[in-house]
Amino acid sequence: MRTAQEYSVAERLIRYVQVDTQSDPNSSSFPSTEKQKDLSAILAKELQAMGIGDAHMDEYGYVYATIPANVEHDVPVICFCSHLDTAPDCSGTNVRPMLHRQYDGRDLILPDDPTQIISPKAYPYLQKKIGDDIITASGSTLLGADDKSGVAVIMDMAQYLMQHPELKHGAIKILFTPDEEVGRGTAKVDLQKLGAQFGYTLDGGEAGDLEDETFSADGVEIVVHGVSVHPGTAKGILVNALKVAAAILDRLPKNEWSPETTEKREGFVHPVQLSGIAEKASIHFIVRDFETYKLAEHENRLQQIAEQVVAEFPGATMDFVVTEQYRNMKEVLDKHPQIVALAKQAIEANGLTVKTEAIRGGTDGSRLSFMGLPCPNIFTGMQNLHGKHEWISVQDMQKASDVLVTLAQLWAKPNA
Structure with missing residues (x-):
């Protein structure tokens, strides 16, 4: 000793x-x-x-x-x-x-x-x-x-x-x-x-x-592509990617599925960074769960939410990119x-x-x-x-x- x-x-x-x-x-x-x-x-x-x-x-x-x-x-x-x-x-x-x-x-x-x-x-x-x-x-x-x-x-x-x-x-x-x-x-x-x-x-x-x-862990990046035009002549043309990205974040569940609402063995999806301009905006997420197969379930749910929001902004498009982090x-x-x-x-x-x-x-x-x-x-x-x-x-x-x-x-x- x-x-x-x-x-x-x-x-x-x-x-x-x-x-x-x-x-x-x-x-x-x-x-x-x-x-x-x-x-x-x-x-x-x-x-x-x-x-x-x-x-x-x-x-x-x-x-x-x-x-x-x-x-x-x-x-x-x-x-x-x-x-x-x-x-x-x-x-x-x-x-x-x-x-x-x-x-x-x-x-x-x-x-x-x-x-x-x-x-x-x-x-x-x-x-x-x-x-x-x-x-x-x-x-x-x-x-x-x-x-x-x-x-x-x-x-x-x-x-x-x-x-x-x-x-x-x-x-x-x-x-x-x-x-x-x-x-x-x-x-x-x-x-x-x-x-x-x-x-x-x-x-x-x-x-x-x-x-x-x-946890098993993935990263997700949602890249929103808007339509940029001079704001003085923007009526009916401009699609602001920042607003689309904000709408995606607003559509996330408020009382579940996030770090602040989960514990023990519950997984979550967590936005960690938002950046961009009117033409293009990116949201970075981390996706976590103890069961590796559940990562795909979380990602599919997130993608469906994002696609539903983007569809509400005619002219906007999005990319959904998943990156493996650890298991x-x-x-x-x-x-x-x-x-x-x-x-x-x-x-x-x-x-x-x-x-x-x-x-x-x-x-x-x-x-x-x-x-x-x-x-x-x-x-x-x-x-x-x-x-x-x-x-x-x-x-x-x-x-x-x-x-x-x-x-x-x-x-x-x-x-x-």
């Missing part, structure tokens, strides 16, 4: 979140922002300093590293993965992390904007963390624990294993990815170079959480039950109750699973993601590191 002084997760997270790695959904480059490589370079250097000789950043900002096996028998090669970037939803520039030692249960008033209050009444999990050390941002930015807490946990695990060769394990691969928050985290990953058979992302919430199921990783993980079983065993061995949940979203693990690296998601403790109220318990991160150390050893047992 490690002492508090033997963990590096808090110090690492506090350093890492001060490096601006916000990704950009409107960029066509890869990574979408060059500044993500700033953290990649730091991590590669720190891994090398631990004695991990092959640690490096590639041209795309991915970090690859191998903790060598210290057992003689054959052991499956496992990978631990987290993403480097922070979400574009809230500023990640000039993050000022705050460490609240031995949290006493009162509201956390963030000093840079006292109207930003993290309250245990609003966030019940915080009530369970009295006595823990809590890290928040200062009120003007997100924290970036999503997913730099995962990065910190993996780095802490790597340091501990490198310092304790008496702990027996097979080869362990480390992978840090850019651009997860904009849906491109695996776009340039080289799984052949990585060389792992199974993996785990560290991108989850409450201590004990183990997620083996995600429910459970379809792959169910074929390899030992991956989740060993994770459950490692979590329970560290005194936690396992809570297996389905993610109403996706992770890099969703795509990696279908690319040939089955990859469930393990907790780090991060809460209230993508906003100024983001926070995390240091002790939750420490537990996550312990789980990885245990998991590495469990995979090395001959009957794993």
Whole structure:
């Protein structure tokens, strides 16, 4: 059992979140922002300093590293993965992390904007963390624990294993990815170079959480083509594409079929962007469901609504384009039950109750699973993601590191 002084997760997270790695959904480059490589370079250097000789950043900002096996028998090669970037939803520039030692249960008033209050009444999990050390941002930015807490946990695990060769394990691969928050985290990953058979992302919430199921996901773009003409002579001729697009949005159901009206295993259709001019307008949607076959049902319903609206505007036409985004990783993980079983065993061995949940979203693990690296998601403790109220318990991160150390050893047992 490690002492508090033997963990590096808090110090690492506090350093890492001060490096601006916000990704950009409107960029066509890869990574979408060059500044993500700033953290990649730091991590590669720190891994090398631990004695991990092959640690490096590639041209795309991915970090690859191998903790060598210290057992003689054959052991499956496992990978631990987290993403480097922070979400574009809230500023990640000039993050000022705050460490609240031995949290006493009162509201956390963030000093840079006292109207930003993290309250245990609003966030019940915080009530369970009295006595823990809590890290928040200062009120003007997100924290970036999503997913730099995962990065910190993996780095802490790597340091501990490198310092304790008496702990027996097979080869362990480390992978840090850019651009997860904009849906491109695996776009340039080289799984052949990585060389792992199974993996785990560290991108989850409450201590004990183990997620083996995600949404399946598509994107839909509806492009409305209107008829443009000078507004001074427009009567009977002009068809305003923006108005057609607005009418499509207005026709969507108000009390169902949206993120704000669904929960648990219900799917949804969600407009995320509207842009255009009178001649041409585009609406971007995300379509989500746990059952992959239901995506087509949602898309057919959306297309019918859009076609009915467009028909009410003579002269307007539309294109309806569906793009596959990711699929429910459970379809792959169910074929390899030992991956989740060993994770459950490692979590329970560290005194936690396992809570297996389905993610109403996706992770890099969703795509990696279908690319040939089955990859469930393990907790780090991060809460209230993508906003100024983001926070995390240091002790939750420490537990996550312990789980990885245990998991590495469990995979090395001959009957794993």
